[in-house]
Each structure stands twice: as C-alpha cells, then as structure tokens.
Amino acid sequence: MESLTSTIQAVPLNHYIFLSAIIFSIGVMGVLLRRNAIVIFMSVELMLNSVNLLLTAFSVYRGDAAGQVFVFFIMALAAAEVAVGLAIIVMIYRNTNSIDINVLNRLKW
Amino acid sequence: MTSIIIISILPIVLLYLGLYKAQKALLPVAVLGLLAALVTSVLQWTILDEAQPIYNGMLLYNNFSVAFSVISIISTILILLLSKGYFEKISNHIAEYYAIILFSLAGIIVMVSYHNLTMMFIGIEIMSVSLYILAGIRKNDFASNEAALKYFLMGAFSTGFLLFGIALIYGATGTFDIDGIRDWLLNSPRKIDPLFYTGVMLIIVGLCFKVGAAPFHFWTPDVYEGAPSLITLFMSTVVKVAGFAAFLRLFSACFLPIAQFWTPVLLVITIITLFVGNITALYQQSFKRMMAFSSISHAGYLMFAIVAIGAASANAIFMYATAYSIASIIAFGGLILVRQQTGTDGFEGFNGLANKNPFLALVLTVAMLSLAGIPLTAGFIGKFYMFSGALSQYRIWLVIVAVVNAIISIFYYFRVIVAMYFRNADREQVEVPAYYKFVLGFSALATILVGVYPTVISGLIK
Numbered sequence: 062m063e064s065l066t067s068t069i070q071a072v073p074l075n076h077y078i079f080l081s082a083i084i085f086s087i088g089v090m091g092v093l094l095r096r097n098a099i100v101i102f103m104s105v106e107l108m109l110n111s112v113n114l115l116l117t118a119f120s121v122y123r124g125d126a127a128g129q130v131f132v133f134f135i136m137a138l139a140a141a142e143v144a145v146g147l148a149i150i151v152m153i154y155r156n157t158n159s160i161d162i163n164v165l166n167r168l169k170w
Numbered sequence: 171m172t173s174i175i176i177i178s179i180l181p182i183v184l185l186y187l188g189l190y191k192a193q194k195a196l197l198p199v200a201v202l203g204l205l206a207a208l209v210t211s212v213l214q215w216t217i218l219d220e221a222q223p224i225y226n227g228m229l230l231y232n233n234f235s236v237a238f239s240v241i242s243i244i245s246t247i248l249i250l251l252l253s254k255g256y257f258e259k260i261s262n263h264i265a266e267y268y269a270i271i272l273f274s275l276a277g278i279i280v281m282v283s284y285h286n287l288t289m290m291f292i293g294i295e296i297m298s299v300s301l302y303i304l305a306g307i308r309k310n311d312f313a314s315n316e317a318a319l320k321y322f323l324m325g326a327f328s329t330g331f332l333l334f335g336i337a338l339i340y341g342a343t344g345t346f347d348i349d350g351i352r353d354w355l356l357n358s359p360r361k362i363d364p365l366f367y368t369g370v371m372l373i374i375v376g377l378c379f380k381v382g383a384a385p386f387h388f389w390t391p392d393v394y395e396g397a398p399s400l401i402t403l404f405m406s407t408v409v410k411v412a413g414f415a416a417f418l419r420l421f422s423a424c425f426l427p428i429a430q431f432w433t434p435v436l437l438v439i440t441i442i443t444l445f446v447g448n449i450t451a452l453y454q455q456s457f458k459r460m461m462a463f464s465s466i467s468h469a470g471y472l473m474f475a476i477v478a479i480g481a482a483s484a485n486a487i488f489m490y491a492t493a494y495s496i497a498s499i500i501a502f503g504g505l506i507l508v509r510q511q512t513g514t515d516g517f518e519g520f521n522g523l524a525n526k527n528p529f530l531a532l533v534l535t536v537a538m539l540s541l542a543g544i545p546l547t548a549g550f551i552g553k554f555y556m557f558s559g560a561l562s563q564y565r566i567w568l569v570i571v572a573v574v575n576a577i578i579s580i581f582y583y584f585r586v587i588v589a590m591y592f593r594n595a596d597r598e599q600v601e602v603p604a605y606y607k608f609v610l611g612f613s614a615l616a617t618i619l620v621g622v623y624p625t626v627i628s629g630l631i632k
Contacts, residue, residue, distance in 0.1 A: 078341070078365075081334075081337075085330070085334055088330065089327075089330075092323070092327050098319065098323070101323055102323070102326075105323070105326040105327055105330060108327075108330030108333075108334070109329070109330055109333065111334070112330070112333040112334050112336075112337045115334070115337045115338075115341070116337045116340065119337065119340055119341040119344075123344045125344055125345075127288075127340075127345070127346055128337075128340055130288070131288055131291075131336075131340070131346065134288060134291065134292060135291075135333060138291075138292075138295045138299075138329075141295075141299050142295075142299060142322075142326055145299055145302050145303055145322065146302070146322050146326065148303075149302065149306055149315075149318045149319050149322050150319070152306060152309055152315055152318070153315050153316075153319055156310065156312060156315055157312075162319070162323075165316045165319060165320065
C-alpha cells in the first residue's frame with residue numbers, strides 16, 4: 062500500500078490534472094460530435110472516469126480517503142446509468158431499428 | 171430525517187403490493203406514506219433554526235430543508251392523486267410507476283438537505299436516474315422514447331460537468347464538506363487556487379443543465395413535450411424546485427465569500443433565460459410546449475434569488491416555487507383532461523371550454539393569472555419577493571428586464587384564457603373525476619389564499 066502511494070506520487074500532480082482534463086475534453090467532444098447513441102454513451106463514461114482518475118490522484122496527494130470513497134459512489138452511479146441507458150437504447154432500437162440520434166427529430170430541437 | 175427513511179421504504183412496499191396484485195391499495199398506501207413523511211418532516215421544524223449536521227456531517231435537516239421537503243411532498247401527493255386512472259392506460263404494471271416516482275422523491279429530499287457535496291451528487295443522481303425511466307414509460311410511443319433518450323444523454327453529460335467541478339474543488343480544498351469549503355475560502359481570501367474557480371464554473375454549468383436555464387436549456391422543450399403529461403408535471407414542478415433548492419444551498423452556504431466572482435456569470439444566464447423562455451413561448455402552438463418554455467422563463471425568475479443572494483433568498487425561492495408549483499399542477503391537470511377528450515395538446519383544444527365546464531375554465535384561469543403574476547394570486551407574491559430582493563441590492567436594470575418579460579408572458583398565458591372564454595367550438599362536456607376536482611379546487615384555493623395572505627407561508631424560513 063505504501064509503495065502504491067509512493068508510485069502514484071512519483072508523477073507530479075499537475076500531470077494528473079492535465080491528463081484528466083484531456084480525457085474529459087475527449088469525452089465532451091465525443092458527446093457533441095458523434096451521432097451514434099452507444100458511442101455518445103461511451104464518451105459520457107469517459108468523462109466520468111476522468112473524474113475518477115482526478116479524484117484518486119487528489120486523494121493520494123492529500124492523504125485523505127474521502128476522494129476515494131467518492132470514486133466508489135461514481136462507479137455505482139455509472140453502473141446504474143448503464144443499466145437504465147442501455148434499456149432506453151434497446152427500447153429505441155426496437156421502435157426504429159436504428160440507434161443513430163439523427164432519427165430523433167420528431168420533436169423539433 | 172425520518173422522512174427520507176419513510177420515502178425510501180415506501181416504494182419497496184409498493185413494489186410488493188404490485189407483486190401481490192393489490193392494485194387498488196397502491197394509491198392509498200402511497201398517499202398515506204407520504205402524509206406520514208410530511209408529518210415527520212414538519213416535526214423537525216425549529217423556531218430558532220438550530221439544527222446540527224447529522225450522519226458525520228452528511229445531512230443538515232434545518233428549516234430550509236423542512237420547507238422545501240414539505241412543498242415537494244405536497245406537490246407529489248397532488249400529482250399522485252391526478253395519476254388516478256392515468257397509468258392504467260399505459261400498462262398493467264402500475265406499481266412500478268408509483269415506486270419510481272417515490273424513489274425520485276427520496277433523491278429530492280436528499281438534494282434539499284445535503285451538507286456534503288457527496289450527498290448533493292447522490293441526491294441529484296437518485297432523482298435523475300428515476301426520471302430517465304419515467305420519461306420513457308410509454309414504450310411504444312416514439313415521442314416518449316425520444317424524450318427519454320434525450321433526457322438521459324443530456325443528464326449524463328451534465329453530470330460529468332458537475333462531477334469534474336466537484337473533483338476540482340476537492341483538489342483545491344481537500345474536503346467535500348460545505349462548511350469546510352466555506353472555511354477554506356474565508357481563511358485564504360488572497361490566494362484562491364485557479365482550480366477552485368474552474369470548479370465553480372463547471373458546477374454552475376452542471377446545475378444549469380439540471381434546472382434547465384439557458385443556454386443549457388435546449389433539451390427542456392423536447393423532453394417536456396415528449397414525456398407523458400403527468401411526468402412532465404412532476405419534472406417541471408417538484409424536480410425544478412429541488413434543483414433550485416440544491417443550487418441555492420450550495421451557493422449561499424458555501425460559495426458566498428466569492429460572490430463577486432460568480433454573480434456576473436449568473437446574471438448573464440438569468441437574462442438570457444428570461445428572454446429565451448418568454449420570446450420562444452410566444453410562438454408555440456402547443457399548450458404543452460408553451461408550458462415547457464414557460465418553465466424555462468420561470469427558471470429565469472428563480473435565478474434572481476441566487477443572483478441577488480442574501481438572507482431573504484431562501485424565502486423568495488420558497489414563495490416563488492410554491493406559487494409556480496401549484497399553478498403548474500392546475501395547468502397540467504387541465505391539459506390531461508382536455509387531451510383525453512380532444513386528443514390534442516394544442517391551444518385549440520381549449521376553445522369554448524368555459525361554456526361546458528365553467529369550473530375547469532375558472533381554475534385554469536386562476537392558474538394562468540398566477541403564472542403571469544397578476545395581483546391577488548400567489549404568482550404575484552412570488553415575483554414581488556424576487557424583485558424586492560433584487561432591488562435591495564440595487565440591481566434596477568435586472569428588475570426592469572424582468573418586468574418587460576413578465577409583460578411578454580401575459581400574451582401567451584392569456585391566449586389560453588381567450589381560447590376558453592371567447593372562442594366558440596362545438597364540444598362535449600369534459601368529464602372531471604372527483605380526484606381531479608379535489609386537486610384542482612385545492613390548488614386554486616391555495617393560489618388565491620397565498621396571494622391574499624402571503625404571511626401564511628412566508629415565515630417558514632427566516
């Protein structure tokens with residue numbers, strides 16, 4: 062456990078912040094640019110996981126467990142969202158035979 | 171505090187009732203359970219507001235929480251009463267619908283009583299995940315599917331922003347506790363980490379998505395139009411009020427020391443929200459979509475209390491939210507009845523309603539007057555508290571903009587009244603069930619009572 066903490070601390074904190082910000086931005090761009098519901102969904106997961114990484118890094122650097130506990134909550138929520146989200150996507154697929162979000166234009170934007 | 175436990179156990183009981191085919195018992199049990207939760211919640215009210223954080227500082231159930239729990243629970247009871255006979259048309263398994271609505275309410279009670287960013291996040295998500303399901307309960311209706319998917323993708327997207335903001339604030343301060351973050355701000359006034367400012371911005375983006383404030387509102391009209399009317403009613407009243415309670419709690423208890431940083435941002439958001447909501451609502455042909463845009467504009471008025479943050483903000487939001495919720499309940503209750511007869515959401519469905527259904531036309535008129543903010547209704551009192559809060563901080567231009575918007579809003583609210591009283595149409599009498607009569611009559615009376623004697627509820631939060 063000690064060695065794990067010191068391994069994580071071998072990389073400066075700024076690098077973790079930049080890495081998380083880059084992964085988060087990739088997720089945001091994915092949501093905004095891709096048209097496939099599943100890929101959008103994966104991009105959202107990417108955003109959540111970048112937050113997990115950031116929280117873990119902060120938690121180790123501060124020697125405070127609260128950040129890691131928060132990560133568990135985020136993971137539990139992500140699992141719940143996958144369950145609901147995939148169910149919604151399956152429902153759409155059954156009605157339209159497509160998961161392209163461009164077919165979702167019956168209601169005007 | 172007991173109320174959260176009751177509201178969490180109640181849906182499980184309802185699911186068992188559904189399992190054993192006790193369909194008739196669902197609504198009475200749900201309403202009785204909610205009344206019990208209401209009583210336990212009211213008992214937590216203290217004159218001096220001296221509640222302490224409980225569960226290791228996770229929750230703080232003070233008078234603010236009591237007031238917003240009470241309005242959420244009462245609105246939910248009224249909405250459940252309107253659901254009598256509504257869900258049966260969608261599917262035979264109606265216990266699930268009641269259960270999911272109540273799970274969502276449990277999340278809402280957490281949202282209005284959190285004392286730690288972890289609990290805020292959990293509360294928002296318990297509420298949102300339940301709503302993603304509720305928006306899509308008409309499985310074969312394409313609009314409902316579309317609403318569910320849009321709501322889900324936008325909700326998950328905004329959660330990402332909210333979480334990144336929370337993570338950055340944790341990185342800067344080393345705590346999730348609201349008081350801890352405020353103390354950190356007070357102790358380091360000169361050299362606040364840029365991480366912290368970025369975190370506050372991202373949290374604003376995330377919360378504005380959740381409450382549907384422009385420019386993050388674009389999902390609102392589609393989702394509100396596509397979802398079943400009763401669920402739209404739940405989303406536009408209880409959920410929106412809880413969102414603002416969480417918003418206000420965070421900014422008044424936690425980020426208050428750096429108010430000069432975030433007030434300009436929220437000021438711009440408020441003005442954009444008011445204009446976008448009101449001007450777009452003018453062009454709508456569908457009553458339901460008009461109500462969606464009107465809920466955006468009401469989000470703009472509710473933001474006033476956060477922009478002009480002060481001791482009176484909580485009371486102002488409470489008054490406005492109460493007025494808005496009960497008026498919306500009448501409006502959507504009327505829409506459900508009219509739609510059952512005419513099969514349309516448009517304004518023309520209301521033509522000539524006053525001849526055949528004077529009672530329905532009267533309560534709908536009261537609701538529209540209250541939403542438009544005409545004196546002697548609760549809506550006027552709500553706007554009065556909001557505007558006087560803004561004036562006390564010398565934000566005169568903001569109030570002028572808001573009054574212009576209130577005048578614009580009169581146009582589209584009065585279209586309904588004109589359609590009901592001055593347009594003629596051959597129509598049958600709309601049948602109003604007894605449950606609806608009770609809910610609509612009660613809400614109309616409450617609207618007028620609060621409009622004439624605002625002090626009955628204005629002293630709940632100091």
